[in-house]
Amino acid sequence: MHSFEYQHGELYCEQVPVSRVAKELGTPCYIYSHATLVRHFHAYDSAFKNIPHVIAFAMKANSNLAILRIMAKEGSGADIVSGGELFRALKAGVPASKIVFAGVGKSPDEIRDALKADILMFNVESSAEIHAINEVAASVGKKARIALRINPDVDPKTHPYISTGMKKSKFGIASDRALEEYKMASSLSHTDVVGVHAHIGSQLTDVTPFVDSLKKVVALIDTLKGQGINIRYLNIGGGLGITYSEEKPPLPQDLAEAISPLVKDLGLTLVMEPGRVIVGNAGILLTRALYEKAGETKHFVIVDAAMNDLIRPSLYGAYHDIRPVKEEAIRRTKQTVDIVGPVCESGDFLAKDRLLPNVKPGELLAVMSAGAYGFVMASNYNSRPRVPEVLVNGGEFHVIRERETCDDLIRGERIPSFLNETE
């Protein structure tokens, strides 16, 4: 469920016609619904109300400060993957006691900053990293709480780029090496081994891989107990899918019902890291059609948004529903088109071979389900300033990130003096 619906003949976000945002701020721009974000967070949180848990919003999905502030206010923590994300999370008011830190390549500086902030724990991805964390912790006189990220070797049946828990993946520690690594970690002076972590992939549309992974993790927790290693936190990661097109992903409630029997008697605190399921359908990318172009074999609609603004179609062949902002347009004759942007790459498209009603140049289009892995993956490729982000709350909208200017594009660049003309 989301709050982007037609009302009075045009697309609204909550009580704001998206055309009003276009009029005041121009296009392209990202628009997020506050009500949808809050509803999604609570759907997840309340699904697990019978189990002690911490939700750590996977902020790589959307790390705008205002979005993080909403999450923090609703009671969420953050799953971070870099020092930059730690900085943002703390700035937005996310309590350090609810921050978990994942990622295969944490640098000593990032580890030190996270220890100083006193985050809940590190999700550790390799033997070498356990040693690195122990060393940094010793140097700052702290004990680092850690969970080992286990690679349970289950196939999440999703896109290979967003599948993370199979043997060939760079993530986590192989399950058959886990016990050894746990023993080693427990013997170190400056680590406190508190958890097990498994995150198997993203955009999962079935609960089975979650259950299969969890069974392996629960068996490991049992073995660890036998060795005197008492785990307090069980982190099941994120990964719940959303509807981009025809998918029928499980609801948070379905996930809770599938896994509760496995975890409810373990006496552990569950940690969860949802990202996409919270923000994906809470945002759109608003764009304007610039030109139509009939190619030899294809019909193109050229719009003002491009792969640098939303890379998912180019990177993963991802599907995003595209809707005309004027409701009347839905009833026009349909034709098969490619929706492409101005970037000089053939891979620059938002939709391919899509049957869409005729759109005229100047008209607005909404690229749906763009709230997750949208703006955060935007770049300045082709020297395109990054677009603004807007948060709608009821009948009002707020700019939560300004459109970049040309000066922003060259900030930090220097022409060395030897290139200055002297003669």
Ligand SMILES: *Cc1c(COP(=O)(O)O)cnc(C)c1O
């Ligand atoms: C990306 C990621 C998530 C979030 O995944 P979603 O599919 O957006 O829910 C959670 N945990 C880790 C470790 C991740 O890398």
